[in-house]
Amino acid sequence: MAFSPVLSTVAETIQVAIAPVFLLAGLGAILNVMVGRLARIVDRSRQLEALHLRAIGPERERHIHELRLIDGRIRTINNAVYLVVMAAIAICLVVAMLFVAELANLQIGQVIAVAFIVSMLLLTGGLICFLIEIHMSVRAIRVRSDLIHPTLP
Template sequence: MFSIPAVTTIAQTIQLSLSPVFMLAGIGALLNVLAGRLSRVVDRARAVEQLHPRSTGPEHDRHVWELRLLNKRISVINASLVLAVSSAVMTCLVVALLFVSELIKLHIGTIVALSFILAMMLLIASLASFLLEVRMSLNAIRIRPELLERDQA
């Protein structure tokens, strides 16, 4: 039979769900950073695409190299975004499961725990992808040796 839980029980469930909600805030901040990086990479790719047809020789090769790197970076950022959003969805599911299990007296602690573990694993994978993308971006800003030479004048 369905019974209405006491206010104190609901308050305890809300307290339990605060940690996942803080995690959601952190994931939101990560998504904001990732979206910003994706925007900057796309802008740079568009700028290099405009330069590409007008270039020749070593400059053309450098543009092709940079476009390939930008394309890889876009893929890695996209993967990180998908993983972060998946983590957020799983975290929301954890909060919902906490309330549903309390309201209808389901004993699904193992499912809640596994869902939270999966959310954390997805977040870890997203952060690892983010780190990979940051490392890739460092390759793009290496200063060419010829630009570092002193003028012989």
């Protein structure tokens, strides 16, 4: 006779898996913010590229400087997105392992705990990268002094 899990066992496993599933929803929201930020950065880089082609002198140098900053921001936010997606994948594996362990009667609690710890480390890394990108963007926002204090003729 084939193994058939008891309904109460499946219900208990679902209850245990609820927290990681809510975490996945939160990771989706974080990713949405990060990808939206990445889209705005890319839009700004395209604007600057168009302006750069027509610029000369000090204006051209400002565009080059800002494009270099934007390039670093894009790399940093891409790393953040990558790490958070990896965290989400690790959480999915945790949920899957919870069910496999219950259905196959495996004693893999330590493996599941390690997978959860890895997901939290990946999430932490992604959030640190996101924080670095925010810091980079704040540093990059400088109002030119000639606009604030124009010289009088």
